Each structure stands twice: as structure tokens, then as C-alpha cells.
Amino acid sequence: MSYSIAVRALCEFTAKTGDLDLRFTPSPTALEGIAGHRTVASRRNDAYQSEVALEGAFGPLKVKGRADGYDPTQNCLEEVKTYRGDLSKQPANHRSLHWAQAKIYGWLMCCRLQLEQINLALVYFDIVTEKETCLVEAFSADALRQFFEQQCGLFLAWAEQEMAHREARNRAAQQLGFPHAAFRPGQRHLAESVFKAVSTGRCLMAQAPTGIGKTLGTLFPMLKALAPQQLDKVYFLTAKTPGRKLALDAAQVLFDHSETLPLRVLEMVARDKACEHPDKACHGESCPLAQGFYDRLPAARAAASQLRLLDQAALRDVAAQHGVCPYYLSQEMARWADVVVADYNYYFDFSALLFGLAQFNQWNVAVLVDESHNLVERGRQMYSATLDQATLGSVRKTAPEALKKSLQRVNREWNALHNDQLAPYQAYDKAPEKLLQALSSCTASIGDYLNDHPQGLDSALQNFYFEMLQFGRVAELFDAHYLFDISKRDLERKRPLSQLCLRNVVPAAFIGPRLTAARSSVLFSATLSPRHYYADLLGTPADTVWIDVESPFSAEQLQVQIVSRISTRFTHRQASLEPIVELIARQFSERPGNYLAFFSSFDYLQQVAQLLAERHPHITRWQQSRGMTEGARQDFLDQFTADSQGVGFAVLGGAFGEGIDLPGARLIGAFIATLGLAQLNPVNEQMKRRMAAIFGAGYDYTYLFPGVQKVVQAAGRVIRTQQDRGVVMLIDDRFAESRIRQLLPRWWQPDLSEAPFQTAGLTHTPVIEKLF
Numbered sequence: 001m002s003y004s005i006a007v008r009a010l011c012e013f014t015a016k017t018g019d020l021d022l023r024f025t026p027s028p029t030a031l032e033g034i035a036g037h038r039t040v041a042s043r044r045n046d047a048y049q050s051e052v053a054l055e056g057a058f059g060p061l062k063v064k065g066r067a068d069g070y071d072p073t074q075n076c077l078e079e080v081k082t083y084r085g086d087l088s089k090q091p092a093n094h095r096s097l098h099w100a101q102a103k104i105y106g107w108l109m110c111c112r113l114q115l116e117q118i119n120l121a122l123v124y125f126d127i128v129t130e131k132e133t134c135l136v137e138a139f140s141a142d143a144l145r146q147f148f149e150q151q152c153g154l155f156l157a158w159a160e161q162e163m164a165h166r167e168a169r170n171r172a173a174q175q176l177g178f179p180h181a182a183f184r185p186g187q188r189h190l191a192e193s194v195f196k197a198v199s200t201g202r203c204l205m206a207q208a209p210t211g212i213g214k215t216l217g218t219l220f221p222m223l224k225a226l227a228p229q230q231l232d233k234v235y236f237l238t239a240k241t242p243g244r245k246l247a248l249d250a251a252q253v254l255f256d257h258s259e260t261l262p263l264r265v266l267e268m269v270a271r272d273k274a275c276e277h278p279d280k281a282c283h284g285e286s287c288p289l290a291q292g293f294y295d296r297l298p299a300a301r302a303a304a305s306q307l308r309l310l311d312q313a314a315l316r317d318v319a320a321q322h323g324v325c326p327y328y329l330s331q332e333m334a335r336w337a338d339v340v341v342a343d344y345n346y347y348f349d350f351s352a353l354l355f356g357l358a359q360f361n362q363w364n365v366a367v368l369v370d371e372s373h374n375l376v377e378r379g380r381q382m383y384s385a386t387l388d389q390a391t392l393g394s395v396r397k398t399a400p401e402a403l404k405k406s407l408q409r410v411n412r413e414w415n416a417l418h419n420d421q422l423a424p425y426q427a428y429d430k431a432p433e434k435l436l437q438a439l440s441s442c443t444a445s446i447g448d449y450l451n452d453h454p455q456g457l458d459s460a461l462q463n464f465y466f467e468m469l470q471f472g473r474v475a476e477l478f479d480a481h482y483l484f485d486i487s488k489r490d491l492e493r494k495r496p497l498s499q500l501c502l503r504n505v506v507p508a509a510f511i512g513p514r515l516t517a518a519r520s521s522v523l524f525s526a527t528l529s530p531r532h533y534y535a536d537l538l539g540t541p542a543d544t545v546w547i548d549v550e551s552p553f554s555a556e557q558l559q560v561q562i563v564s565r566i567s568t569r570f571t572h573r574q575a576s577l578e579p580i581v582e583l584i585a586r587q588f589s590e591r592p593g594n595y596l597a598f599f600s601s602f603d604y605l606q607q608v609a610q611l612l613a614e615r616h617p618h619i620t621r622w623q624q625s626r627g628m629t630e631g632a633r634q635d636f637l638d639q640f641t642a643d644s645q646g647v648g649f650a651v652l653g654g655a656f657g658e659g660i661d662l663p664g665a666r667l668i669g670a671f672i673a674t675l676g677l678a679q680l681n682p683v684n685e686q687m688k689r690r691m692a693a694i695f696g697a698g699y700d701y702t703y704l705f706p707g708v709q710k711v712v713q714a715a716g717r718v719i720r721t722q723q724d725r726g727v728v729m730l731i732d733d734r735f736a737e738s739r740i741r742q743l744l745p746r747w748w749q750p751d752l753s754e755a756p757f758q759t760a761g762l763t764h765t766p767v768i769e770k771l772f
Contacts, residue, residue: 001167003159006361007054007065007104009335014154015100018093019284020293020328028082028127031476036082036125037068040132047073054108058152061159067105068123076119076136077102077109082127084444085451093294098122104151107144116141128444161305162336168262169338170227178220179257185552185722186212190524193547195221198229198366198520203541205372207528208549209745210716214524215250218368219339222522223254223263225366226338229519232363235354236341239374241630242659244269247341247370248311255308266330266337267311268346268353274312274327281456282325289325297332300324304333335361344375348514349382350473355514365518371659372523373709376537379507385474387467389414389497395461402449403461406442410468413438415495417486425682427485431478431502439468474502480694481506483686503683505690512539526716527709529743536695548746555749558719559727562750564736568673573604577611580673580731584608584647585616587727592645593668598652598714600674602626608673609649620646624656640666652676658713663720669727670718675734676707708743 028036041050048071055064068080079102083090102120110118117140124133183191190208197204198221208214222234236247244267251265272278277287284291300322307314310333312326319326331353334340340354347354347367358365369375392414396407413435446465450456457465478484483503488496504510515521515538528534531546566579584597599605602625609623622639625632633655639648642665650656652674678684684702692698711730718726734740736752744750 002060004062011100014151016294020290021091022282032127033082056108078121080123082125085447089451103147107148110141173223173226186549187217190217191221198225203544204522205546206524209551210526215246233365234339236368238370243370264337265339268342367518367521369523373525373527380504383504385471385502387500406445410438424488427483427686431475508539527712533705551747560748560750561729562735563731564733568732581611594640595647595669597671605649624650653710671729673731676710677703
């Protein structure tokens with residue numbers, strides 16, 4: 001059995017020493033790096049060879065990679081590195097790592113061409129000035145051979161351990177039995193579909209109702225496919241923290257079922273949640289966990305590799321024992337884990353770690369995307385960028401003198417954008433070229449300043465710096481799937497302030513390639529209808545399989561009642577308060593227990609809750625509030641006990657509309673007093689126009705489909721097990737529309753016996769565009 005490793009990965013394992021140091025960053029973007037390499041190559045002679053594929057072996061170890069360039073006329077192999085800032089400030093351990101890569105490539109080139117000696121060059125290319133700094137040294141083939149064998153020797157013991165681990169992992173996974181006595185109804189269909197998808201290398205979209213065990217139903221078949229499909233990793237991606245916990249719980253169930261299963265499951269969390277010293281910068285002169293990080297990493301890595309469940313707590317313990325940063329230890333262990341549980345952004349973001357590792361190491365990965373209906377909006381957020389002029393004004397006041405001129409230029413170009421805009425909000429088809437130039441110059445100046453001043457910037461300016469960098473990156477990708485918009489505020493000022501947004505409308509162009517890059521991608525959720533909506537916005541491959549898994553629940557378990565005598569439209573909201581309160585009170589009187597009541601806004605929620613308190617003070621109430629902390633959210637959920645009775649008031653689409661589990665008597669019903677439509681505002685109207693231009697269904701894609709999806713998710717909180725019984729009341733006359741009912745789950749049998757809504761002077765119309 002052989003073990004294959006990339007040159008860069010080998011050197012990062014064996015040749016990285018000293019401090020963790022992020023001061024010589026941020027590095028150029030991927031596009032800037034590619035452009036820099038092309039510029040360097042274009043300056044060479046006609047004999048110059050770019051991107052030279054090389055490989056070699058040391059025992060069972062296969063080492064491969066692409067050298068940036070080789071000039072046969074000079075017998076010179078080049079390792080090109082793009083950078084910004086002052087090269088003299090580059091940490092020494094960065095430079096030694098680059099030389100290690102050049103030496104490995106040098107030996108592989110000597111082997112290919114049977115050379116006795118070769119010139120090696122580190123070429124540092126400044127992306128701002130386009131200046132090259134070349135460091136050239138001559139090496140004998142024998143010296144390079146010794147270096148190559150030394151590095152391979154350092155890695156070989158670990159490689160042999162990893163080969164043994166993988167062999168044992170695959171053997172155990174093939175013998176792994178399902179951890180429960182039987183599959184739940186629908187769960188076998190889901191699991192078999194996942195296994196078929198990964199076996200045929202296709203993408204799968206699975207609409208599977210809550211309660212069938214989707215987490216285990218997708219993870220188990222992927223583990224069974226590890227050996228036959230030669231998978232290196234399985235990525236389990238979630239939108240929210242509860243999703244990560246479910247995945248880790250499923251892994252624990254497998255470990256309990258098979259006590260010797262040699263599987264490494266890693267949880268990755270955001271940097272701000274893992275950082276032990278949030279008040280310190282990430283370099284050895286500031287943070288004790290960064291000082292000597294790479295010297296202590298091997299022991300920490302070895303200890304972590306012996307654990308099966310590397311959740312946040314376990315990683316923190318290992319990191320504390322070895323004096324290393326837990327966040328960067330988790331990034332290291334992403335290279336050696338079998339299953340990685342992480343947020344969407346670790347795979348789909350522009351600079352996503354997991355995607356980058358998979359591409360760089362040519363891993364064969366399978367991707368599970370939990371609650372994937374969330375990926376549309378999360379994708380838009382990841383691929384958008386926003387700048388606020390008030391923040392710019394604030395940081396200009398406190399910025400170092402050396403940076404004030406460039407910040408002033410940004411503000412001047414920003415103000416110029418206001419000259420032709422009469423309305424408070426306006427969208428444009430093009431990004432602002434002059435402002436982008438000013439932003440690029442400003443970020444370069446800040447980068448130079450950071451290199452000269454290791455103590456860094458104050459947090460506000462540093463955050464704005466990163467926002468400007470993101471804005472520049474997104475601007476490079478601006479196309480017909482984007483809007484550039486300006487939102488003015490403080491209009492009474494002589495010069496109003498504004499917010500700029502490069503707003504992604506359709507994330508398919510970015511998400512689609514990530515889905516295709518995996519051996520198989522499985523997107524699963526209780527709400528993935530209509531199929532074409534998600535396929536269009538997520539960019540799923542043309543041969544994607546779509547399944548609608550049968551529900552384990554029956555219509556007898558859930559009484560769905562459409563209350564069409566009430567309208568929740570904004571213009572009828574005041575008139576709706578009393579009927580909704582009496583509806584809640586009547587249902588509570590007939591069947592006391594725990595209920596959730598969902599509304600379209602906090603204002604609406606508070607009005608109904610207050611009137612309920614006045615009219616029926618005996619009914620216990622608790623309310624979601626704006627900006628609830630994680631602790632406050634848990635306190636809200638803790639009100640739902642098996643013995644309690646009351647009504648929890650929440651906003652549809654918020655923290656309690658999905659991803660919470662309140663089985664049995666903890667929740668017996670839900671009132672949903674809204675169709676879930678997004679707010680009618682200039683931004684959404686621009687989105688609608690763009691959707692209409694691209695897909696011909698602007699209203700449906702912007703308002704209707706996302707709205708009904710939120711309704712179905714909220715209703716899904718009621719029935720969690722096959723023993724549950726409950727009621728869902730859909731409060732609005734528009735739910736009686738046949739087109740709306742067609743978007744509801746097949747197993748529901750809504751009761752339409754309520755009298756239709758009527759009010760003096762209102763003529764009800766079924767036309768979809770009039771649903772507001």
C-alpha cells in the first residue's frame with residue numbers, strides 16, 4: 001500500500017517550525033495569485049516551462065506536485081510566491097518553508113532530467129508594484145537527494161500510521177452494522193439513495209421529513225461507502241450549531257454501537273468561539289499559544305490522532321495539555337480526520353479551508369449538506385460584501401496619520417457616488433470603478449502599515465480593513481448574478497451617509513462547482529420543494545437525482561387547519577389581533593398544553609401577546625425578543641417541558657422556526673399567523689426584478705417559495721416522533737389558494753372547513769402576484 005502526498009503538504013508537515021505568525025497577511029487572493037504567477041511566466045524566455053508536473057518516491061511514500069517554472073537555458077527551477085507589503089518583514093519560518101518546497105521540487109527535477117546540479121530560485125512577486133525579488137542558490141543533486149530523503153523520513157512514520165489507520169477504518173466501516181434494531185420508516189429509502197449517489201458519483205437532493213433520522217440516515221451510508229469508493233473524507237456541513245450537535249450525537253451512537261470503530265470525527269468551530277486569548281494577536285510576540293506553536297504541534301497532533309471524537313471540548317483539552325491554540329490545532333486535524341463536522345462556510349466560502357484542502361491534496365471527498373434549504377441565503381451572504389460609511393467616518397478619526405490620506409480618498413470617491421442618486425435606495429448594474437481603485441490603494445497602504453507596525457491596528461479599523469478586502473474580492477466576480485446598491489440614510493444631513501452592497505442574487509455559480517468537485521454531494525432537508533427553485537439557485541449538476549422521501553407520519557397524527565377567515569396582510573393586521581387571540585384561547589381551552597405561535601414580525605408578535613395577556617391572563621406566555629443570546633434562547637426552549645402548559649411567541653424564520661426538537665408533550669401545536677413572505681421593500685423588489693430576468697419567476701423565487709418553506713419548517717416542530725399528536729393552524733386566507741396548498745407536504749390533509757375571509761370593501765383575488 002502506498003501513501004501519496006503533495007510537496008507542499010509534505011513540507012508543511014516536516015519543515016514548519018517556530019511561531020504561528022499571521023502578521024505577514026492577508027496574502028493575495030487566489031485570483032491575484034494566479035495573475036501574479038502568469039505575469040512572472042510572461043516575463044521569461046520562450047524556452048521557459050510553466051506548471052511542471054513532478055513526482056518521486058521514497059519507499060511507500062509517493063511525493064508529487066507542480067513546480068511553478070523551469071528555465072532550461074539557465075537550468076533554474078523557480079518557486080514563485082506572491083505577496084503584498086514589505087518582504088523584509090516576512091517571518092523567517094515562512095522563508096525556510098519556501099526553500100524546503102523549492103528543494104523538494106529541485107530533487108524531483110534532477111531525477112527527471114538526470115541532472116547533477118540545479119539552480120533554485122525563490123521568486124517573490126509584489127502584486128501591488130509587480131516587482132520581483134529573486135533569491136537564487138545552486139544545489140548539487142546529491143544535497144537535494146539527502147534533503148528529500150530526510151523530509152520523507154520525518155514523515156514516513158506518520159504516513160505508515162495513517163495507512164494502517166485508513167486500512168483499519170475501511171475494514172471496520174464495511175463490517176459496521178446499523179446502530180439500531182431497524183430503520184425508521186423512510187430512513188432506509190434515504191440511506192439507500194445516499195449510497196447509490198456516492199457509488200455512481202452523482203449529486204442527490206433529498207427532501208426528507210423531520211423525524212426519520214436524516215443525520216444518521218445520511219452519515220451511515222457514507223461510512224459504508226468509504227472503502228468501495230475509496231473516500232478520503234466525509235464532510236458533514238451544517239447551517240447552525242444544533243445541526244453540528246446532531247451530527248456529533250450520531251457519531252457517538254455509532255461509537256457506542258461499535259466500541260472499536262477507528263474513526264476520527266472532528267468538529268470545527270468559528271475562531272471567536274475557540275480562541276483562548278481573544279485580546280491578543282495571532283503571533284508569538286503577543287499570544288503564548290502562538291509562540292513556538294509549530295514546535296509543539298507534532299506532539300499535540302499525535303495526541304489528538306488517538307481520539308475518536310474530536311469535538312470542541314476534546315480539542316481544547318488536547319490543546320491545553322500541549323500549549324497550542326485549539327483553533328489552529330483543529331485546522332491541522334482537518335487534514336487527518338475521517339469525518340469533519342463544520343459550518344457551511346468551511347466548504348463553500350471563497351477561502352474555505354475544507355474545499356481548499358480537498359483540492360490541494362486531491363482528496364476524494366463526499367459532502368453532506370444538512371438543512372440545505374438554508375444554503376440559498378447563506379450562499380448569498382458568503383458571496384456578498386457590504387461597506388458602511390458611518391464606520392468609515394469613525395475609523396478615519398482614530399486612524400494612524402499615515403493612513404488618513406488613503407481613507408480620505410475612499411470617502412471622497414464614496415461621496416461622489418451620491419451625486420446622481422435621488423432616491424434613498426438605488427440599484428446599479430455595475431460596480432463603482434473609481435471607488436474600487438481607492439479601496440485597493442487603501443488596503444495596500446494598510447497592509448504596508450501592518451508590516452511596519454507589528455502591534456497592529458485597533459479592532460474597528462482592522463475589521464473595516466477586512467471588510468474592504470472582501471469588497472474587493474467580490475467586485476472581481478461581479479456579473480449579472482449581482483446587484484450593486486446604495487442605501488442612503490441620515491437624509492437630513494447636508495451629505496447623507498450610505499451603505500454600499502455588492503449583493504449576490506444567485507449563488508449557483510459558486511456553489512455549483514463546489515458540489516461538482518466532490519465525489520458525491522447530498523443536499524437534504526425537510527423542505528426542498530419546488531425542485532427547480534433549489535436547482536436553479538444552488539447550481540446542482542444536470543444529472544442530480546431528486547427524491548421525496550415518504551413521511552413516517554400519518555395525517556391522523558397532525559391536524560392541519562387552514563383558518564381562511566383571517567387575513568394577516570399588513571393592512572388587515574389590526575383587525576386580525578382579536579380573532580387570532582380568540583383562536584389561540586379556544587384551542588388552548590380545548591386541549592391545554594404547549595404551543596408555539598409564529599408571526600411575521602416582533603411588532604405583530606407583541607401586539608397579539610399583549611392582547612392575549614389582557615383577555616386571557618390565565619394562559620402562560622413567553623416571548624422571543626430581538627437579539628437573544630444563546631443562553632436566552634435556551635431559556636425560551638426550557639419553558640417547554642413535559643408538564644408545562646403555555647404559548648411561546650416567536651418570529652417565523654427565526655431561531656425557533658427550525659432546528660429545535662420538542663417531542664411529545666413538550667409541544668403539541670403551532671399557530672402560524674403569516675404566509676412567511678419576505679418584507680416588501682426596495683431591496684427585495686430589486687431581487688424580484690433580477691430573478692424575473694434570469695428565471696422568469698421573480699415573485700415566486702423572491703417571496704412565495706422562501707415564505708412557504710419557512711411555514712413548513714415551523715410546522716415541522718410539532719410532530720417529531722411516531723407517537724406524537726398535534727395541531728397546526730395556518731392562519732391566513734391565502735393558505736386556501738390551491739397553488740399554495742400544492743407547496744405543502746404531501747402527507748398533510750389540511751382542513752378547509754373554516755369560512756373564507758371577507759371584509760367590507762375587499763374583493764379577494766387568487767392571482768399570485770396579489771398575495772400581499
